[in-house]
Amino acid sequence: MKNISLLVFVLQCLSLWVTSSSAVAAQNPIDHNLELTAKNVHWGYYDAGVEPVLRIKSGEQIYVETMIARGVTRLIMAGADPNAIPSSMMEVEAGVIERGPGSHPLTGPIYVEDAEAGDVLEVTIKDIDYMIPFGLSGFLPDGGTLPGDFPYGGLGYFDLDLENDVAYMKGTDAVIPMRPFFGSIGVAPPVLRGGSQATRQVIIQGTSIIKS
Numbered sequence: 001m002k003n004i005s006l007l008v009f010v011l012q013c014l015s016l017w018v019t020s021s022s023a024v025a026a027q028n029p030i031d032h033n034l035e036l037t038a039k040n041v042h043w044g045y046y047d048a049g050v051e052p053v054l055r056i057k058s059g060e061q062i063y064v065e066t067m068i069a070r071g072v073t074r075l076i077m078a079g080a081d082p083n084a085i086p087s088s089m090m091e092v093e094a095g096v097i098e099r100g101p102g103s104h105p106l107t108g109p110i111y112v113e114d115a116e117a118g119d120v121l122e123v124t125i126k127d128i129d130y131m132i133p134f135g136l137s138g139f140l141p142d143g144g145t146l147p148g149d150f151p152y153g154g155l156g157y158f159d160l161d162l163e164n165d166v167a168y169m170k171g172t173d174a175v176i177p178m179r180p181f182f183g184s185i186g187v188a189p190p191v192l193r194g195g196s197q198a199t200r201q202v203i204i205q206g207t208s209i210i211k212s
Contacts, residue, residue: 029061030061030062031056031060031061031062032054032056032061032062032063034053034054034062034063034064034107034108034110035088036065036066036067036088036092036107036131037088038094038096039053039095040053040108041107042100042106042108043096043099043106044099044100044103044104044106045100045101045102045106046186046187046188048109048188050108051109052108052109052110053107053109054110055110055111055113057114058112058113058115061126062110065088065131067092067093067105067107069104069183070138071105072085072089072090072093073093074138074155075135075136077155078138078155078157079170080136080157084134088131089131089132092105104183109188121187125182128180128181128182130162134158135157135158135160135167136156137155137156137158138153138155138156139153139154141153156169156170157169157170158170158176160178165178
């Protein structure tokens with residue numbers, strides 16, 4: 001049997017970088033609880049050589065906690081109170097020293113028993129919740145959708161109204177509806193063949209189909 005590692009989840013809500021919380025686990029029966037700790041996270045790369053942090057059987061349900069993309073430093077720079085950031089996120093920030101070129105800290109790998117190279121993996125996201133009621137959006141110089149119009153970087157801070165599913169952008173009157181979705185999910189064969197996804201179309205109760 002080939003070692004196929006399923007990596008989940010980094011979550012992204014519109015342009016707000018957020019993470020899941022324990023409220024989800026209370027609503028859905030789960031088989032495994034994968035908490036946000038430094039030992040459960042590798043940062044910025046997909047690699048089948050990374051030792052799985054969890055092994056599951058097909059059909060099992062997993063509660064997964066995730067880390068904010070690019071880390072908490074950028075969140076604090078945007079205006080977040082450091083004392084309001086969960087200790088688990090601070091532990092990952094300090095404890096994961098080796099980092100790849102990508103921006104996403106990845107919770108995993110998760111090893112799917114009996115999966116073979118060439119199989120298609122179907123993953124259903126049952127629910128998404130938040131560890132913190134705030135987030136940020138940002139862009140880098142000469143990047144994003146309109147690089148020619150924005151040759152500089154910027155950060156925006158958002159307070160999240162979790163009861164009404166809207167976000168308020170600090171310093172503006174903007175009220176933005178929230179539709180949480182993951183930031184990166186994929187498989188890591190020995191040679192990565194585009195096996196990761198980041199799409200806002202796969203949201204709660206959505207299904208992601210991943211080719212190994």
